[in-house]
Amino acid sequence: MPTSVFELEGVPRVARVLLLSACDGQQATIERCVDEPGRVVLRLQLPVRPDPRSYRDWSWVACRINLPPTVPAGAVVHLPTLRFHQGRVCADLAYSHAVPKTRRAGHMVALGVDWGLNTLLSAGAVRLHEDGQITTLGSGARFQAAGVLAKQHRLRRQSEKLHTKTDRHQRLTGGRAQQDLKPNVPLERKQALIRDEIHHVSERRSHLNDALARSAARWAVDQAVAARATVIYLEDLRSMEARGMGRTMNTRLSQTVRGQIAEHMRHLAAETGIAVVTVPARGTSKHCPNCLTPLRHRKAADRPTTPGWKWALCPGCGWQGDRDQGAWRRIAARGLTHQAKTVVDRTTATMVIRVTVDHLEARAAITPTTPKAGRDRSKTGPTRHKPTRPTPRRRRTPSPTRPQGPAGKRPEGHAHTDRPRLPRAAHRHQGVTTISTPTTGRHWPRGAALGAGFHLHAHATPPRWETIPDTTSDTGSRG
Template sequence: MLHLPTLRVTGRQVRADVAYTHAVPQARRTGHTVAVGVDWGLNTLLCAGTLRLDSDGRITALGAGGQFRAAGVLAKQHRLRRLSERLHAKADQYVRLTDGRPDEHLTGKHEVLRDEIHRVSERRANLNQALAWAGARWAVDQAIAAAATVIYVEDLRSMEAKGMGATLNTRLSQQVRGKIVDRMRHLAAEAGVAVVTAPARNTSKHCPQCLTPLQHRKAPDQPTVAGWKWAICPNQSCRWQADRDHGAWRRIAARGLTHQAKTVTDRSSGQMMIRSVVDTLEASAVITRTSRGDRSKTGPTRRHTSRPTPRRRRAPSPTRPHGRAGKRPEGHAPTDRRLPRAAHRHQSVNTISTPTTGHRPRGAALGAGFHLHAHATPPRWETIPETKSDSGSLS
């Protein structure tokens, strides 16, 4: 259904913006069997994966999950923030120097600074908008690829920036999580996928398979980098281990599936949310480990016949050509031309670079583009088989 157009004057042209409305499937509050859980991170902005609720009440994981890493974009955002703070400090100094007295020289410098502050603010706003749409589009694509009907997101009220130091508080306050959730609701509504916020209490603290408090260690692929990204379950019968963000999205999705009967719609905003956690339901919000086949030896090894030796070629070998050039052995590279340099072993068409020495977004610090520093796992849930939930692999 078309609506009345809005006229805009652009230069010497008059443009008409015609808005339209189309019907979309109604998102359900309950009755979900496949859900996508989304966890927030600092450098790994989003970490998501899919869980399935079976008819017998068991919850199993589909795949190992994916990540939306935007460390390079956030580094560029922090650089623009520091630049804006310096420009504001200079502008305030010019205001103090003039102190109401007319000074053409300082007034001209102040106007130049105000124009530069406006340009930096627009760059920061455009970067935040692009990051919000890219993150929301990635999360919704994960749900569409997995045929999920709901996306459970960590409640943003638990992400308050306080008590973590000045640097970390500033980084948390500069995140665009609220914009990402708004864009996520907008894109998910078109596909009929519900977006529900769930409480984030102890999502990174407890094991997703047995609810035992986890032990955090250094990441095994980064032994020289201090941190607590890797989580290990101390329960000897479980021994689940993976990145703590992967454990968090499993807990969020499992909590949402078991508490979906508690989903309510806020009257003021119309958003779906789970307000509190029920202890009895939380005890059953565990991911069932997939059964492993018994590979123990029960009998003698079957005897295999040895491969027969291939017969020698009966035809005579070709005669050797005259001259110094001989026949090049098969499988060797030719020596008359230089081979192209091989690609980096971490890069291919559908994957991204994952260095083992830590992410150093040099390009972002130098002002490179957006897409060079926003790395996302492609949506491939429908093409991969169901994997063990205790594999602990990273995408």
């Protein structure tokens, strides 16, 4: 019989790491180099023999570690975790640095973020002026991840099919076990394989959602930093009910990673002192951002009579644009006008605006900015004629050397550059046989005078030098 619990358990399999954070100052210390700010010195007290018995068997070892560029210059570096990777010792450093405190109110520049289905995020910055007017800073941007979302939907459909097969196999194996008490071994094996495949697909979906959430959150925070915004306003989709959307649309909405995006966004924004506040989503896509008039939604901009939901038209002020582009304007304007109503949720410790006030909502309108006066491009004269037939491209090979003595027609190639214009045919060493001589009748071709040039009835004499190879295979017309 075993004498202790340790004999019953096997040797634990753990990673070969060394947690120096559990050591005190007598065993490990770390500090920045005075002469090199980008490096730190790690000092460890290591044994000099396999069986240390006294303090003489220990010695201090200094290791210099290069800091990555992501570590700020004024950050406090903590003791790392040492691990082995491909025959080398790597150090996982932890550091802490002071960040500005986020504010509930007093914001002048805000970033509004709207959730979308195909377009995951639509964001833009607005500014609150001293007179109460709100203007946009640019036309906004979009975070499109169509390929990742399509892969996510394919994995979702594959998971649904695998779960359907599992339910079918469970019904078959359960019914047979109740009838003749003989298990169906092939079905049970298939069921085990399907369970493993479901676990594999679930892990792929989890990794894909996490990568997508981190990328979208980083993009939104970078937009806020670029616009010098101090707050990011998100719409709280929990305040809306997905009624009338259909089973397929509700499933797609429930499978999105909006919760993870908001969580990563709060974490990244806290590092730069940017507050993330959720606002009510009611009416953000329904009303015009400029005059708060109910919008008319159509299929597209070039199809103003086809019913749809993507393109928005305002019957009041005439504004039109993408539905998501108008939504982030409404979200940012609502957040700036209601920033005095920002509270901290006790359960989640997040900033939120719970309700909207009518007199504040009436001022949450975007003031259109007048476009800058540019160069006058109005037409003042007739349009220059453009030939319908493009100019042929010249040969890349220059013309051969002019032969000595009389010869026939000049071969193709570049025209002479040493003369202002081409000479007449009479000066090209052409003889009498070059042109057709008119006989009887009134037929007198244009330019048929001796030495006047070539025309449809011209007959060139054969050249008196070696035949030139054809190199015009790559010639064409310019588009």
